[in-house]
Amino acid sequence: MSSLNTATDDPYIWLEDIEGRAALDWVEQQNARSVAVLEAENNYQIIFNDLLEIYNSKQRIAYPAQHGSYIYNFWDDEEHVRGIWRRTTLTEYRKDAPAWEIVLDLDQLAAEEDENWVWEGVDFLYPDDRRCLISLSRGGADASVIREFDVTDKAFVVNGFELPEAKSDVEWRDADTLYVATDFGPGSLTTSGYPRVIKEWKRGTPLASATVVYQGQASDVSVSPWVVRSADYRHEAVMRRISFYTSETFLRHDDALVKLDVPQDATPGFFQDQLLIELRSDWTVAQQTYPQGALLAIALNRFLDGKRDFTVLYQPADRCSLTDYSVTRQALVVTELNNVKGCLHEWSLNNGNWRRRSVAAPMTGDVNVISTDMDTDEYFITFTDFLTPDSLLLANTATEKLETLKSLPAFFDTTALAVHQYEATSADGTKIPYFVVAPKTLDLNGATPTLLYGYGGFEVAMLPDYDVSVGAGWLKHGGIYVLANIRGGGEFGPSWHQAAQKENKHKSYEDFIAVAEDLIARKITAPTHLGIMGGSNGGLLMGAVMIKRPDLFGAVVSEVPLFDMKRYHQLLAGASWMDEYGNPDDVDEWAYIQTYSPYQNVVREKNYPPLFVTTSTRDDRVHPGHARKMVAKMLEQGHEVLYFENTEGGHGGAANNEQEAKMSALTYTFLLKMLKMLK
Numbered sequence: 112m113s114s115l116n117t118a119t120d121d122p123y124i125w126l127e128d129i130e131g132r133a134a135l136d137w138v139e140q141q142n143a144r145s146v147a148v149l150e151a152e153n154n155y156q157i158i159f160n161d162l163l164e165i166y167n168s169k170q171r172i173a174y175p176a177q178h179g180s181y182i183y184n185f186w187d188d189e190e191h192v193r194g195i196w197r198r199t200t201l202t203e204y205r206k207d208a209p210a211w212e213i214v215l216d217l218d219q220l221a222a223e224e225d226e227n228w229v230w231e232g233v234d235f236l237y238p239d240d241r242r243c244l245i246s247l248s249r250g251g252a253d254a255s256v257i258r259e260f261d262v263t264d265k266a267f268v269v270n271g272f273e274l275p276e277a278k279s280d281v282e283w284r285d286a287d288t289l290y291v292a293t294d295f296g297p298g299s300l301t302t303s304g305y306p307r308v309i310k311e312w313k314r315g316t317p318l319a320s321a322t323v324v325y326q327g328q329a330s331d332v333s334v335s336p337w338v339v340r341s342a343d344y345r346h347e348a349v350m351r352r353i354s355f356y357t358s359e360t361f362l363r364h365d366d367a368l369v370k371l372d373v374p375q376d377a378t379p380g381f382f383q384d385q386l387l388i389e390l391r392s393d394w395t396v397a398q399q400t401y402p403q404g405a406l407l408a409i410a411l412n413r414f415l416d417g418k419r420d421f422t423v424l425y426q427p428a429d430r431c432s433l434t435d436y437s438v439t440r441q442a443l444v445v446t447e448l449n450n451v452k453g454c455l456h457e458w459s460l461n462n463g464n465w466r467r468r469s470v471a472a473p474m475t476g477d478v479n480v481i482s483t484d485m486d487t488d489e490y491f492i493t494f495t496d497f498l499t500p501d502s503l504l505l506a507n508t509a510t511e512k513l514e515t516l517k518s519l520p521a522f523f524d525t526t527a528l529a530v531h532q533y534e535a536t537s538a539d540g541t542k543i544p545y546f547v548v549a550p551k552t553l554d555l556n557g558a559t560p561t562l563l564y565g566y567g568g569f570e571v572a573m574l575p576d577y578d579v580s581v582g583a584g585w586l587k588h589g590g591i592y593v594l595a596n597i598r599g600g601g602e603f604g605p606s607w608h609q610a611a612q613k614e615n616k617h618k619s620y621e622d623f624i625a626v627a628e629d630l631i632a633r634k635i636t637a638p639t640h641l642g643i644m645g646g647s648n649g650g651l652l653m654g655a656v657m658i659k660r661p662d663l664f665g666a667v668v669s670e671v672p673l674f675d676m677k678r679y680h681q682l683l684a685g686a687s688w689m690d691e692y693g694n695p696d697d698v699d700e701w702a703y704i705q706t707y708s709p710y711q712n713v714v715r716e717k718n719y720p721p722l723f724v725t726t727s728t729r730d731d732r733v734h735p736g737h738a739r740k741m742v743a744k745m746l747e748q749g750h751e752v753l754y755f756e757n758t759e760g761g762h763g764g765a766a767n768n769e770q771e772a773k774m775s776a777l778t779y780t781f782l783l784k785m786l787k788m789l790k
Contacts, residue, residue, distance in 0.1 A: 123743045127736035141754040149780045159776035161583045165522045166768035172503050172517045177484040179240035185230050192767050193217040194230050214262050229766050231255045236283045237340045250729035251761030254278050278305055280335040287314035290336030303687035305333030309349050325349045332687040339381045341485035346381045355690035382443045386411040391605040404604035422465050424458050432604030437480040439490050442508035444480050451602050453478035457508055477574040496575040497548045498525040523582035535629035538621040545626045548592040560786035561591040561636035567599035567619035568648035570608035584779035597622035613693045614703045620655045627663050639665045642782045646670035654709030664720045666785035668778055671726050671733050674741040676708035682734035710741050715748040723753045723781040727760040
């Protein structure tokens with residue numbers, strides 16, 4: 112946390128002291144007040160019970176992660192509150208009730224070590240996949256402890272690699288060597304709180320003796336090591352993130368670092384012997400212009416020799432964009448959005464020639480590749496939409512076979528619901544798409560409580576999703592759900608995001624307001640029945656539109672939000688987001704930031720809709736001080752505000768299923784109460 116500036120004129124800055132006694136006392140008082148109000152409502156316990164049963168259900172899909180000959184899965188339920196890490200074979204996984212082998216029990220580990228461990232992930236040592244690095248977080252924060260683990264012995268390696276709690280980035284170089292980017296002490300972090308130094312650490316030696324491989328600048332966002340390996344290819348690199356959307360990548364050859372000559376806002380990648388380049392802006396090279404949003408490929412050795420004869424693997428079209436790509440042994444799997452609906456394509460390379468085929472997966476919702484292995488032809492994909500429970504499918508690039516492995520049961524009744532896609536017209540004339548999930552026989556009288564959700568930042572797309580929380584907490588109780596695809600997101604590629612970046616950030620808010628007005632004009636709902644919700648950057652969105660148009664909404668939910676845009680860059684990871692919002696210390700940039708910053712613009716004289724703010728004490732990404740200070744200020748001004756801060760959970764807000772059920776039940780109870788739909 113940054114040091115507190117006691118000279119500031121902010122009377123609530125003391126609430127930025129995350130673990131301060133006075134601040135925590137205030138949190139405890141606000142939590143008690145909110146819980147007393149909301150848990151007393153009839154629907155709270157119903158929603159909580161429904162959601163907890165769903166979150167703990169044994170019928171959930173155990174999503175796979177391929178490592179060697181095993182399928183791994185991390186699972187939590189009422190018996191395993193913190194969770195178990197387990198594995199099985201693909202043959203066994205195909206069964207309705209696979210036999211799982213427990214590799215690590217996090218509840219048992221937490222009890223033995225008296226630690227509040229939350230699972231953060233694992234990185235295996237290639238190629239035998241026996242040793243791995245496990246990341247464990249205290250309470251769900253981004254910072255984690257990293258420890259070497261042996262999956263055959265099912266134990267942490269004695270005197271193995273181990274890193275203390277930090278926002279670290281680690282890669283295996285070989286069985287006895289790690290690339291490590293972590294907190295090495297004073298001067299080793301950027302102003303954003305991430306590592307700026309990468310070192311090579313040899314087994315059996317102290318971390319302090321590790322050799323420096325690369326150093327970035329204190330003003331950078333971060334630096335990170337990068338190793339891509341398969342049976343036939345190996346690429347080692349380091350990445351310097353200059354800002355959130357710009358970077359430099361250096362390939363390691365014979366202990367020398369060679370900079371890849373690509374645009375700073377492009378994203379490089381690797382497939383076999385090919386260099387891949389994803390463009391965020393037009394690039395003119397060798398007398399040819401490649402468009403923003405394209406994916407290019409070229410043999411790496413040719414690129415390093417100065418050749419620029421790229422193959423265009425993806426070129427965006429109107430309302431179509433590249434969202435991701437994944438690598439298998441023989442193919443590159445590209446995920447595309449077509450008017451906010453997903454589809455997949457495979458690109459294979461044979462004797463230097465690329466061949467493309469479309470994957471016959473459903474194309475009416477969200478399709479994602481969730482697990483691949485660079486040494487196999489198989490990969491796992493999921494499909495979902497608003498009314499269709501998730502399906503897990505196994506694809507094969509060699510046989511072109513598509514096999515359905517698992518399906519989620521229907522956790523809420525969708526038979527009487529329908530999905531529509533509409534467009535609203537924003538202030539500058541741009542058409543903004545949005546989805547409406549509503550009863551098939553809806554009376555267009557403006558009387559139906561409606562929940563409008565949005566995000567609009569960091570090129571993150573909002574996609575159709577079978578959201579059991581929305582279904583059991585909202586749709587089941589008669590509400591309408593709306594998902595807005597506003598600018599700032601990634602629904603239509605980099606240009607859709609960049610249209611609402613920095614000085615144009617206000618366009619996200621204008622888009623969201625336009626969707627709200629369109630819902631009202633269609634008589635789907637009315638202001639007194641229209642609730643809005645968003646988290647993180649979406650939490651800022653909620654605050655900004657509430658301040659701008661308080662007359663338009665009947666209730667507002669803001670989760671893990673940014674609110675104080677004057678100080679956001681001084682709090683935790685905030686400095687890394689100046690590419691998105693601008694620098695408040697720059698007079699010209701503060702001139703536009705201050706027009707929407709909720710904390711600076713909330714006033715006593717206006718009549719704001721009821722507001723519910725949630726956050727987490729352990730959120731070390733978006734500082735909980737944003738939420739605390741905004742609520743304290745609004746309460747002092749006499750506005751109707753409720754607040755709940757979970758003591759665990761990190762930026763996700765909750766550390767286990769029961770906490771998630773509680774926070775969701777509080778949220779939907781608040782909305783049902785304020786939008787006049789309590790039974």
